[in-house]
Structure formats: C-alpha cells, structure tokens
Amino acid sequence: MTEGQTHPAKEGSAPDQQTVFDAAVAADERIEPRDWMPDAYRASLVRQIAQHAHSEIIGMQPEANWITRAPSLRRKAILMAKVQDEAGHGLYLYSAAETLGTSREELLDKLHAGRQKYSSIFNYPTLTWADVGAIGWLVDGAAITNQVPICRCSYGPYARAMVRICKEESFHQRQGFESLLALSQGTPEQHAMAQDAVNRWWWPSLMMFGPPDDESSHSAQSMQWKIKRHSNDELRQRFVDIAVPQAKALGLTLPDPDLRWNEERGHHDFGAIDWAEFWDVLKGNGPCNDQRITQRRRAHEEGAWVRDAAAAYASKHRKTKGEAA
Amino acid sequence: MTATSVARTAALALGDDALVLSHRLGEWAGHAPVLEEEVALANIALDLLGQARILLSLVGDEDELAYLREERAFRNLQLVEQPNGDFAHTIARQLFFSTYQHLLYGRLAAGDGEFAPLAAKAVKETEYHRDHAEQWTLRLGDGTEESHARMQRAVDTLWRFTGEPFQPVEGLAEAPLVEEEWLASVTTVLERATLTVPEGPRTGAWAAGAGRQGLHTEPFGRMIAEMQHLHRSHPGATW
Numbered sequence: 116m117t118e119g120q121t122h123p124a125k126e127g128s129a130p131d132q133q134t135v136f137d138a139a140v141a142a143d144e145r146i147e148p149r150d151w152m153p154d155a156y157r158a159s160l161v162r163q164i165a166q167h168a169h170s171e172i173i174g175m176q177p178e179a180n181w182i183t184r185a186p187s188l189r190r191k192a193i194l195m196a197k198v199q200d201e202a203g204h205g206l207y208l209y210s211a212a213e214t215l216g217t218s219r220e221e222l223l224d225k226l227h228a229g230r231q232k233y234s235s236i237f238n239y240p241t242l243t244w245a246d247v248g249a250i251g252w253l254v255d256g257a258a259i260t261n262q263v264p265i266c267r268c269s270y271g272p273y274a275r276a277m278v279r280i281c282k283e284e285s286f287h288q289r290q291g292f293e294s295l296l297a298l299s300q301g302t303p304e305q306h307a308m309a310q311d312a313v314n315r316w317w318w319p320s321l322m323m324f325g326p327p328d329d330e331s332s333h334s335a336q337s338m339q340w341k342i343k344r345h346s347n348d349e350l351r352q353r354f355v356d357i358a359v360p361q362a363k364a365l366g367l368t369l370p371d372p373d374l375r376w377n378e379e380r381g382h383h384d385f386g387a388i389d390w391a392e393f394w395d396v397l398k399g400n401g402p403c404n405d406q407r408i409t410q411r412r413r414a415h416e417e418g419a420w421v422r423d424a425a426a427a428y429a430s431k432h433r434k435t436k437g438e439a440a
Numbered sequence: 441m442t443a444t445s446v447a448r449t450a451a452l453a454l455g456d457d458a459l460v461l462s463h464r465l466g467e468w469a470g471h472a473p474v475l476e477e478e479v480a481l482a483n484i485a486l487d488l489l490g491q492a493r494i495l496l497s498l499v500g501d502e503d504e505l506a507y508l509r510e511e512r513a514f515r516n517l518q519l520v521e522q523p524n525g526d527f528a529h530t531i532a533r534q535l536f537f538s539t540y541q542h543l544l545y546g547r548l549a550a551g552d553g554e555f556a557p558l559a560a561k562a563v564k565e566t567e568y569h570r571d572h573a574e575q576w577t578l579r580l581g582d583g584t585e586e587s588h589a590r591m592q593r594a595v596d597t598l599w600r601f602t603g604e605p606f607q608p609v610e611g612l613a614e615a616p617l618v619e620e621e622w623l624a625s626v627t628t629v630l631e632r633a634t635l636t637v638p639e640g641p642r643t644g645a646w647a648a649g650a651g652r653q654g655l656h657t658e659p660f661g662r663m664i665a666e667m668q669h670l671h672r673s674h675p676g677a678t679w
Contacts (some may be wrong), residue, residue, distance in 0.1 A: 184666060188493050188506055206476070206479070295545060302674065304674060
C-alpha cells in the first residue's frame with residue numbers, strides 16, 4: 116500500500132466528508148483512524164510521524180556510543196534506561212503511523228533507502244562524555260518544546276503517543292541537565308568538557324526546529340490542519356528563552372555573541388543560524404549521516420535471519436496448534 | 441551495610457557476573473535485529489546493572505570496584521565475559537547464565553543468608569531473563585535451517601564455559617547444589633528447540649573456576665579497557 120491510498124471505503128460524497136472533517140478540526144475534535152480524512156492530511160501525518168519514529172531510532176546511536184564508556188555505574192544505568200526509552204518511543208510512533216494504513220516494515224525500508232528523513236541533529240558525533248549531557252539538556256529540551264504542542268495535535272493516535280513520550284523526555288532532559296551540572300561544577304577538565312559540548316550542540320539544537328517560517332514548505336498546511344500548533348520560529352524563540360537562564364544556572368555560556376535580552380520584544384535576540392550547514396546536513400552531507408544509516412541498515416540486514424527464524428517458528432507452531440484443534 | 445568477609449568473596453563473584461554481562465548486553469544498543477529486542481536486551485542489561493550495584497556496594501565503593509580494578513582482580517565467570525557474537529551466541533550465553541542465576545537466586549531467596557533479601561528481588565528479574573532466553577532458543581533452534589545451525593554452533597562454542605558456575609565459591613555453598621537442576625533444565629530447552637546437547641566437557645582444564653580466581657579470557661581485558669578508560673582518565677572526579 117502506498118501512502119494516501121488507504122482510507123476506508125467512502126460513503127456519501129467527498130465534499131460532505133471534507134465538510135465534516137473541517138468542522139471537526141475547527142472544533143478541536145480528534146480525528147481517529149476510521150474517520151475520513153483528506154489524502155494529503157494522511158500523507159502529511161505519515162511523513163511526520165515516520166520521521167519522528169525514525170529520529171527516535173537513529174537517535175539511539177549517538178548516545179549508545181557512550182554506554183560502554185559511561186564514567187560511573189549510576190550514569191551508565193541512566194543512559195541505558197534512556198536509550199531503551201527511545202526504542203520504546205520508536206515503537207509507539209510506528210504504531211501510531213500504522214493506524215494510517217502503512218506498516219513498520221515499509222517505513223523502515225524507506226528510512227534505509229534514504230526516502231524518509233530523521234532529525235538532522237543525530238548526524239552530529241558524540242565526541243566526549245559531556246555530549247551525552249548536552250544532548251539530554253539541549254536536544255531533548257528542543258524536542259520537548261517541539262512535541263508538547265503535538266499532545267494537542269488533531270490526529271488522536273499521534274497526540275496520545277506524544278503525551279506519553281513527553282513525560283519520559285522531560286525526565287531525560289532533567290537528567291541531562293543534572294549530568295552537565297555535575298561536570299560544570301567538577302574539575303576544570305570536566306568543566307571544559309561540558310563547555311565544549313554545549314558549544315558544539317547549541318546551534319544544531321536550534322536547527323531542530325526546522326527552516327525559518329518563510330522557507331518551511333509544510334508549515335502553513337500543517338498549522339491549518341492543527342497537526343502543528345506553532346511555527347518553527349515561534350518554537351525556536353521559546354526554546355532560546357528557556358535555555359538562556361538554564362545555561363546561567365549551569366555556569367556555562369552559549370556560543371552566540373549576538374545573544375541578548377530584548378526588553379521591547381520581551382524575548383532574547385540571537386544570532387543568525389548557518390542555514391547552509393542545515394541544508395547540507397539534511398541532504399546527507401553531515402558528519403555522521405553515512406555512518407548512522409549504515410549502522411541502521413547493517414543491524415537490519417544482520418538481523419534478517421533472526422526475524423526469519425521467529426516467523427518460521429510462529430508459522431510451524433500455529434500449524435501444529437491448528438492441527439491439534 | 442557491608443558484607444561479612446566470607447560473603448564479600450561471594451558478593452564480588454555475583455556482582456562481577458552481573459556487571460560484566462550487563463556491559464556486554466549494553467554493546468547491543470542500536471544493533472539489535474528488531475526494535476523489541478533493543479528494548480528487551482537493554483532491560484535485561486539494566487536489571488543486571490542494578491544487581492551489580494547492590495552487590496558491589498556490599499563490598500565497597502561500586503565505582504572504585506568497577507573502574508579501578510585490574511583484569512586479574514575481577515571474579516566474574518568466563519561465560520559472561522564472552523563477546524556477543526551473533527544473536528544466537530548472545531542468546532545461548534544468556535540461556536546458560538540466566539538459568540544458573542535464576543536457580544541460584546531461588547535458593548538464596550528461600551534461605552536466610554546475607555543475600556536472601558537481594559535474591560528475593562533478583563529472582564523475579566532472572567525469571568524474566570530466563571524466559572526470554574528460552575523463548576529465543578526455541579525460535580532460533582526450531583526456526584529456519586540457518587537459525588538452527590547458528591544456535592547449535594553457539595551452544596557448542598559456549599558449552600565449555602558452563603561448568604564454572606558450579607565450582608565452589610567461598611560464601612556461596614548454594615552454587616554447586618543447583619548444577620543438576622541446571623543441566624536438566626537446559627537439556628529440556630535444547631531438546632525442545634530440536635538442538636543437540638553437546639558431548640564435549642563443560643569445563644576445560646583452564647575454565648574450571650578460572651574466572652572466579654581472576655583468570656580471564658583474552659577479550660575481557662579489552663572490554664574493561666573500554667569500560668574504565670574515561671573514569672581512569674579523571675582521577676578523583678565525580679560524575
């Protein structure tokens with residue numbers, strides 16, 4: 116099945132259904148899997164939820180990179196639990212996507228073929244232990260800022276998945292902050308490690324909100340459908356305003372000479388994002404794009420015989436049961 | 441609470457088993473054959489790490505023990521330090537170890553020794569680990585021709601490490617007592633999985649009790665080098 120062709124048999128005429136759909140969205144009601152929905156709405160949701168699921172799965176890699184080197188058993192346990200949660204989030208999100216008539220296999224195939232994207236942030240490398248804390252604080256912080264409004268998304272299954280995911284993400288974010296704080300207040304070497312990590316992750320985190328509003332191809336339509344509730348730039352501004360006092364509390368600086376409070380706007384002004392880098396990473400030319408997708412493909416290919424075995428066992432034993440009955 | 445000196449030897453042995461196997465399972469993160477196994481393997485790794493932290497804390501500072509001991513001071517079984525290999529290899533290692541751990545903790549939980557409270561909690565976790573390993577042994581053994589061959593190879597390869605858990609350990613008189621039950625249980629699972637119980641010895645001259653005496657296999661040194669390097673690079677730091 117391809118995206119957008121899987122809606123249930125139509126009853127009544129399309130304009131009636133469109134009217135019902137529009138009214139439901141306008142009234143802030145939830146659209147559910149069996150409801151009629153425009154093909155483009157379905158396709159847009161599949162694209163967004165799949166990308167979100169893929170991000171959870173690819174996002175395991177930069178952090179898992181440090182599991183075997185975590186510097187204390189407590190931090191190791193926290194990191195393992197976090198990476199496990201991410202796999203769980205991937206599973207919820209693939210399930211949410213499947214309610215739209217696609218399948219996890221199909222989505223994974225598209226990820227592996229480079230036909231669906233994941234968040235550009237995970238194409239940056241984790242070079243030191245402090246990167247794990249910086250990811251928790253900044254990357255999860257940005258993700259939460261993005262995702263909390265999706266808890267009110269017009270599509271019910273996606274909204275409900277986000278409620279659960281946001282709770283766990285908030286927990287991860289606090290742990291990341293606490294880990295960075297321990298480094299910042301630790302030895303001079305640890306402090307320097309924390310500052311270096313924040314310097315490297317700050318701008319990529321701001322890029323997580325996507326292109327500026329005037330270059331965001333899906334934004335207007337997604338906001339009209341109430342899949343999205345706020346523009347990229349609005350959310351980015353909200354994140355900066357939250358992060359600045361947190362950085363101060365951490366005793367770390369943010370790598371932006373233009374960052375300052377604007378009394379008139381009641382917001383922080385901040386410097387220009389390097390959009391050339393953003394588009395370049397998105398196109399596949401970031402530091403780890405190739406590595407991330409290669410590892411994902413390899414895990415999938417090397418696991419094929421295991422999945423085949425499980426399927427063969429299930430079919431054998433289903434048959435045995437059937438014969439016995 | 442710290443353990444009596446007799447129980448320290450046992451706590452170190454059991455704690456190192458859990459620590460080392462948890463580390464090996466942690467290496468799977470991001471590499472598992474299906475997402476459900478990312479969750480399952482990490483879950484088992486976390487349970488084991490939790491056990492390790494409690495046990496090592498009975499002996500001393502958990503981080504000092506994990507990060508600052510040399511290879512020769514570790515008391516884990518050679519079985520748990522074996523590299524992951526393919527999924528069948530990981531499952532065979534888990535089947536052998538979790539069956540042992542579940543039987544041992546069951547016995548410890550039923551007694552009134554120093555480990556009874558810990559074992560009462562851990563026995564529930566190990567029952568789940570054992571079930572997971574058994575289910576996968578059946579699926580791989582009785583799955584496809586390829587999975588059968590891989591599972592048999594894994595069982596054959598690791599068989600020579602399966603005698604060590606039952607060697608006497610000071611403070612752990614229960615360990616040798618569960619050997620018969622272990623053999624019966626593993627035999628049943630392997631047979632149900634259409635696999636052959638290996639004929640080779642369960643301990644070589646080297647493997648018998650070696651890990652418990654700090655004699656390890658070559659891959660282990662590399663494993664702890666990776667595990668310890670960051671901690672050792674920042675002496676005295678807190679994390």
